[in-house]
Amino acid sequence: MKLLVIGGSVFVGRAFAAQGLRRGWEVTVFNRGRTQADLPGVxxxxxDRSDEADLAAAAAAGPYDAVVDVCGYVPREVAKSAAALAGHATAYLFVSTVNVYPHFPALPTDESSPRQGGTADAGPQDGDYGWLKDGCEKAVRRAFPGRVVVLQPGLIVGPHDRARRTTAWLRRAARGGPMAVPGDPHRPLRVIDVRDLAAFGLEVLTGAPKDDVEDYLVPGAPDNGSWGDYLDACVAATAGRAELVYIDDQLFVDHEVEPWTELPLWLPPRNTRPPGRLRARRRWPPACAAARSRTRYATRPPGCSRLAVKGKPSRITGTSARGRRSCRLRKSRRFSPPTRPSSLKPSERHHGCARIRCLTSTGSRSRPRQPL
Structure with missing residues (x-):
């Protein structure tokens, strides 16, 4: 099978390319070659996907049995890509998002729920992320009628994750000592591993009907991990030097800590997505059961290959060259979770980001970390 991955060198695209190679497929990647080295064998x-001449060259290098588009964010650009490849590929898989459903998480959501209403010819400034993704879906369906598979994941984790959510918690755990974390350790943390997402997507492609649009909500199983499991794994991966201390969410809210952006993966109770709210209606192919049930926290957090050497904190070693360069502990990053819950003082503004002043175990004030 001949597969074209638009992107293909980073995170989700890389996982699709790797999965295709593992199946013995002929995998072609189309990218600018600026972010990360391509996988051997592709x-x-x-x-550039916005350049019509480049798109025409990619189409002429076909034909392809399927296209996988993991980096489409602007409907106008996705429309160009899909139109250029429509006569050179049999099917088109588009990786979208659960955010195309505006009533989530307030209301139960499945593939038949109301959409954002994005348009297929919209530009980058015409709407927010979910609205634009909805427009991208429409652009693909217009170019590949009846030949589209759309995946709508929630939180994706795994190797080569450039969002650095896991990296941030690993860095804090590697510092050791009491580690203040917000919330309830039993709070469900519903994620899907990028490798499972790719395996599921390609399995659907190989057996997908060619006469109907197929949308799949793929948030991962509701019981595939908890907040406490995740943080325990971060501590274990860093030689277990940190002591987790759970404190009430309200303290972080009162100090204006930004959920998710300043403390990755944290949402206070009023924003927490109720478990079981996402209900995929499509029938999952039997070969893709792992995409709903695999749990990664039992061994080590996704996206981390090594953070401790002989029991001592060393460095965060990402699986990519960029990760190895950018994730060293000597660098300041976007956030640093507070060290001691009893030491929290009123927040201060630092380069536009709310920060919490906290005391170290020695009683001295630590400097606010610079945002990225």
Whole structure:
């Protein structure tokens, strides 16, 4: 089977390319070649998806049995890509998002729920992330009628994750000592591993009907991990030097800590997505059961290959060259969770980000960390 991955060198695209190679497929990646080295074994085409000449060259290098589009965010650009490839590919898989459903998480959501209402010809400034993704879906369906598979994941984790959510918690755990974390350790943390997402997507492609649009909500199983499991794994991966101390969410809210952006993966109770609210209606192919049930926290957190050497904190070693360069402990990053719950003082503004002043175990004030 001949597969074209638009992107293909980073995170989700890389996982699809790797899964295709593992199946013995002929995998072609189309990207600018600026972010990360391509996987060995793929055929690399260089170009920009917004350039019509580059798209025409990628199409001429076909034909393809399927296209996987993991980096489509602007409907107008996705429309160009899909139109250029429509006569050169049999099917088109588009990785979208659960955010195309505006009533989530307030209301139960499945594939038949109301959409954002994005348009297929919209530009980057015409709407927010979910609205634009909805427009991208429409652009793909217009170019590939009846030949589209749309995946709508929630939180994706795994190797080569450039969002650095896990990296941030690993860095804090590696510092050791009492580690103040907000919330309830039993709070469900519903994620899907990028490798499972890719395996599921390609399995659907190989057996997908060609006469109907197939949408799949793929948030992961509701019982595949908890907040406490995740943080325990971060501590274990860093030689177990940190002591988790759970404190009430309200203290972080009172000090204006930004959920998710300043404390990755944390949502206070009023924003917490109720478990079981996402209900996929489509029938999952039997070969893809792992995409709903796999739990990664039992061994080590996703996206971390090594953080401790002989029991001592060393460095965060990402699986990519960029990760190895950018995730060293000597660098300041976007957030640093507070060290001691009893030491929290009123927050201060630092380069536009709310920060919490906290005391170290020695009683001295630590400097606010610079945001990225």
């Amino acid at each position: 055929r690399a085409l260089r170009g």
